[in-house]
Amino acid sequence: MIDILLLIGLLVSMGSFIHIHRQSLKVELDKPDTKNINWYPLIIISKRQLRQAGIQINKILISLYCFKVAATFSAFTVIELIGYELSQSIKLLLCFMCFFAPECWFLLRKNQRQTTINNSLEFFLRVLLVYMRAGFSLERSFALAVDHGLSQKHPLYKELKLFLFELSAGKDREFAFNSLFERTGVMGIKKLANLMLIGSKLGTPLIQAVEAQLEGLALKKNILLAKKVNKKAMHTTFPIILICFPMFLVLVFFPAALQVMNVLKMLVEVL
Known part of the structure; x- marks a missing residue:
């Protein structure tokens, strides 16, 4: 029974996701939206942010709510199928995160x-x-x-x-x-x-x-390119120092230290 419920939740989620994705690809050359609504219940990003993500909220509002509910239902079903003993607060937290997960996808799409x-x-x-x-x-x-x-x-x-x-x-x-x-x-x-x-x-x-x-x-663009070059130079400087400094010690300081030790040894023998 749980498997059937999980399948139903996944099918509803996939159907809603496909409908949202296809509707978002259409150019809104139809009648302008006259409703002055910027926020919708249980949606934590504004209508303006959704539009900047290429989503016309007035066309996919029902699909969006179905997607959120189906994602939460699927997450709860998966938690029950796993079999781990989780507290009710953790289950509620995971379901809460899955309910608002589509908004994270919209923000990523907007960026x-x-x-x-x-x-x-x-x-x-x-x-x-x-x-x-x-x-x-x-x-x-x-x-x-x-x-x-x-x-x-x-x-x-x-x-x-x-x-x-x-x-x-x-x-x-x-x-x-x-x-x-x-x-x-x-x-x-x-x-x-x-x-x-x-x-x-x-x-x-x-x-x-x-x-x-x-x-x-x-x-x-030139400023960003200069910043990237400077950042790359900083990243390459440390490995160069890490490799060259031991070689510098071996090739320069070690022979000089041997010469100083020989001179001191000769002074000790003379004295």
Whole structure:
């Protein structure tokens, strides 16, 4: 009976996980979510963090609760099958951890997604700059850069498609850029939005804003590279010292010590 319950729990968990994963890959070009709900009961991460992980909570809310309950039920069944004598408090603690384990996966997914977007942002901006220098408008340059600079499975591709959809729907640039930052949480996009909005208000060319963002990204990359080089140098210095110092003692100090001992021995014999 316990085996059947465990199988049911695993099947429900796998089904909910697959549904959540597939729903998260869709670009939300449908009706915007009008509900002003940022937190849901028994979910310890916010709706904004879920969206930054690529999860549209309004589409998978029931599956998410089923996933959490099934994971907890499966964990309790496994504990009963193991046969170890555990106290009730430890069992409750393990089930509690399994109930909130999906949130840890969402946070990990969010960090991976932001890293992927951050790594591709510089290349996208370079492609965007090429089209802007060719004389295309901002919206047209974004559309061409998205189609030719990113793959359709890339998270930045999906978010920028939604950004272009909002612009074509009549939203102003400030709202579209702020929404793009809210959906991704990448500071590079926030800086680009600020530069472009300030440039539009002051009348400066938007090409300069993109160039300034590229310079900032290049400077940040050089700083990170220098830190990695310095860290690697620190890691290699200790093994070098550990190997070379005994050799230095044998080759330099040991012969000198023998000479000093011989001189002292001769002085003792003379005296």
